[in-house]
Amino acid sequence: MSEQEMGKGDKDEMISCQEALEKVYEYLDGELGSPDAEKVREHVKICKNCYPLFDFERAFLDYVREKGFAEEASGELLERVQAIVREAG
Amino acid sequence: MSAPDEQRTREFESEALPHLDALYGLGLRLTGGDESAAQDLVQETMLRAYRAWDSFELGSNCRSWLMTILRNTFINDYRKRKNRPAGVDYDEVAERPVFMDAKSTDPEGKFFGRLIDREVITAIESLPIDFRIPLVLADVEGLGYQEIADLLEVPVGTVKSRLFRARRRLQRVLYEYAIEMGYIR
Numbered sequence: 001m002s003e004q005e006m007g008k009g010d011k012d013e014m015i016s017c018q019e020a021l022e023k024v025y026e027y028l029d030g031e032l033g034s035p036d037a038e039k040v041r042e043h044v045k046i047c048k049n050c051y052p053l054f055d056f057e058r059a060f061l062d063y064v065r066e067k068g069f070a071e072e073a074s075g076e077l078l079e080r081v082q083a084i085v086r087e088a089g
Numbered sequence: 090m091s092a093p094d095e096q097r098t099r100e101f102e103s104e105a106l107p108h109l110d111a112l113y114g115l116g117l118r119l120t121g122g123d124e125s126a127a128q129d130l131v132q133e134t135m136l137r138a139y140r141a142w143d144s145f146e147l148g149s150n151c152r153s154w155l156m157t158i159l160r161n162t163f164i165n166d167y168r169k170r171k172n173r174p175a176g177v178d179y180d181e182v183a184e185r186p187v188f189m190d191a192k193s194t195d196p197e198g199k200f201f202g203r204l205i206d207r208e209v210i211t212a213i214e215s216l217p218i219d220f221r222i223p224l225v226l227a228d229v230e231g232l233g234y235q236e237i238a239d240l241l242e243v244p245v246g247t248v249k250s251r252l253f254r255a256r257r258r259l260q261r262v263l264y265e266y267a268i269e270m271g272y273i274r
Contacts, residue, residue, distance in 0.1 A: 021186070025253055029227070031234050052196050056188040059198035060260050061228065067209045068229040071110035072117055077128055078109055081135045082102065088139055089098045 015039045020050050024057050101142050105135065108152045112159050118225045119163050122214035134159040160230070164240050167222065184257035187264045194274065200267040212262045220255035223248050228256075 020043045026032045027040045044050050112134060116127035138145075138158050145154055191198065216224065222241065226232045234252075238245045267273045 025256060026234075026249065029234070031249075052192065053186060053188045056191070056196065056198045057186070059201060060187075060256070063198075063201040063204075064209060064213075064224075064228045064256075064259065065231075067204075067206050068213055068225070069118070070114050070206060070210055072114040074109045074113040074128075074131065077113060077131060078106065080128075081106065081109065081132060084132060084136055085098060085101060085139050088136060089094050 015043050017043075017047060017050055020044060020047070021053070024054060025061075028054070028058055028061055097142060100147075101139055104145075104147070104151050105138055105155060108155050109135075111152060112155055115156060115159055115225075115229070116163070118210070118213060118229055119160075119222065121216075121218060121221060122211070130159060130163055133162050137162065156230070160226070160240070164222075167218075168242060184254060184261060186257065187260045191264060191273070200272045201263065203272040204263060204267060208266060209259075209263065212259055212266070215262070216255055216258060220251055220258060223252045224255040224259065227252055 020040055023032060023036065023040050027037060032040060044054050109131065112131050113127060116130040116134075117124070120126040120130065134155060138155055141158075145151065188196070188198075191200070213221065213224065213229075223237055226237045226240070227234075232240075234245050234248050237252075238248045241248070264273075
């Protein structure tokens with residue numbers, strides 16, 4: 001087998017559920033480069049165990065990103081900061 | 090205070106102070122809900138911002154400029170304390186995905202939407218510091234893995250594995266809470 005054919009064979013090889021699971025966040029974060037991202041995408045497309053898990057993880061991440069930040073009433077901090085700034089000026 | 094100083098101070102106050110609540114929110118997430126540490130962090134940030142005010146370009150995004158100063162101030166301090174005893178159990182066992190437990194009752198993770206906003210915030214703040222920081226930087230601030238690695242001065246692989254485990258822990262805490270509250274039957 002030539003080197004080129006071997007390379008092609010690797011690309012078409014299906015990754016395992018375990019491998020897909022380990023890369024779930026990297027994949028969803030868009031941090032997985034090619035060809036790893038394609039391998040995960042191909043696996044999830046046809047694996048009935050993994051695609052609901054990926055959807056679940058996506059729902060979780062969307063939720064954390066949406067709700068993870070909230071402004072907080074800083075109360076008397078405003079006066080303290082004003083005083084510091086006036087003093088520094 | 091001279092007239093130009095007076096004007097500079099007024100300008101700073103009108104541009105920067107409206108972002109105090111946002112800065113305090115980020116400060117609380119990073120310090121794990123420690124109000125006094127978060128207040129000190131915001132004060133330090135504001136003092137640095139005021140001193141550097143001449144380098145701020147009026148009209149550009151003041152909020153994100155201030156957030157960056159706050160983040161850098163916090164992380165510099167965190168890096169200095171790196172030699173403290175490890176507060177995290179660094180076992181190599183990956184946490185079981187919540188999906189495995191929820192798939193028969195709530196496979197789409199609808200329960201996340203039923204949680205009250207405050208619940209996710211409390212859950213984030215109670216994560217161990219070495220897990221919480223990458224999670225806040227990635228999911229609250231939207232930074233990439235490399236950027237987080239550079240800030241924390243750790244390899245990208247470390248960011249990846251801490252973020253992975255932080256998220257697994259967080260979803261586990263939220264899942265258990267949702268069961269306790271009856272959001273999942």
